[in-house]
Amino acid sequence: MAEMVPQLLRQQLAELASQDKRFDGRGRWDSRDIILETDILYNAEGSAKVVLGDTIVYAGVKFDVASPYSDRPTQGSLMTGAELRPVAHRKYDPGPPSPESIELGRVVDRGIRESGCIDMESLCIVPGEKVWRVMLDLHVLSDGGNIFDACATAAIAAMRTAVVPAERFDVGEDFKLDVSSTPIMCSYRRVGGRYVYDACEQEEIGGDERIHITLGDKGHLHSLQKGLRGVLSPAEFTEILAQAGVRCAELRELVHSKEA
């Protein structure tokens, strides 16, 4: 029974795709409505909430003072964690982090880290002794599909509005975390044989592999990830990369519009 429903759904999605239609009536590259709010959690030094269709996620940034890695005595560090807690969907069980949540945290982390938007040297307090550790936590409250883009958008918005609580740690004055650019992720899913942007829950259940692309301010790629079973052609990638360029620019503008 559990296997039959996706099979029927797959047939339906294939039929819709052959008529260039989607499950919820959107065009192939259309997004669901997205709402972004920043600075909304009282105890987090940076926070953001994203509502993307039926998906709701929070990102929170916390800081602490730690010893630097011995090979990088003048650099702070970034740690990203994602929680797919049972609150978010019937399908999630309590317990240690699942492979899916680890992948989610790491893909979001790579996009931010590899874009070089965080100057790790600016997070040094005393070389070789004390540095700031940035802890970015992603908290999914409702999984209605495409949690990757929701988390990545919330993550960069929370980072860009974060304030380093130096006064609380007695190491100088509070200062704004320096985030020099705005890496943005766009995710594509093969549904009914072709790629679509921002898959909804049903498209994920009845779909195949997914591709996550993170682009920087200048349109450079900073992180790529293919997840789940399936293959794609170079031509297909070229097509979604072009789409990602357009959509990332829109999302970057949204993130910038929520900065005080």
Added chain:
Amino acid sequence: MGGYGDVQLMREDGKRLDGRAVDEMREVEIKAGILPAAEGSAWVKHGLNIAVVAVYGPMEAHPRRIQRQDRAVLDVRYNMAPFSTSDRIRPGFNRRSREISKVTAEALESVVLVERFPRSKIRVEIEILAAEAGTRCVGITAASVALADAGIPMKDLLVGVASGKIDDIVVLDLDKAEDNYGQADLPMGIMPNTGEIAFLQMDGDLSPEEYELATEYNFKAAHEIHGLMKQALLDSASGGEV
């Protein structure tokens, strides 16, 4: 209580540090039906606390050993988000959240008509997004609204409230400073319609007279919050804010 009596919590004018009267509660805001993936859900802001609750089920009780032939079990998880407190919390269960989950489940099982759903379980996921003293009570209030939003039959909406003692004075609804430096804390889960108590904890030091007064404050506040809970459910049912 972490109180040592060395921090003054009452002002000269008889008000508390945040300007509240002794029997004045922090502001409470409640929304029902806010999580699309869940069967029932609620969002409660109480002072600076924020709790979000999702309810799933009734569903088959797994693992098998938790199943009861004659009633449903409530599978309650109380969890604080890593960014909910001043120092980041390591994700995952700890002893405190396990205990709160257990007593909250037992309190909710006392108000849900569990006999209606033999051999099943109802999952209640309490997520604390921001914490500023009194999160277990906010969790109970939010869980009741989420259960009602999921259409689970209950005897009453259980309301979480707390009173305590600061500078030898009984006060309603402790904030963070009062919780840290006060002398007692008395969290309760109250059923306003029947006047019964389904959740009860206490720590610190209270005389029997002080307990009576604290309970009186709790019941008064519970009636107030009860009204807000019902209004949130009405708003949600009539297609209010999601």
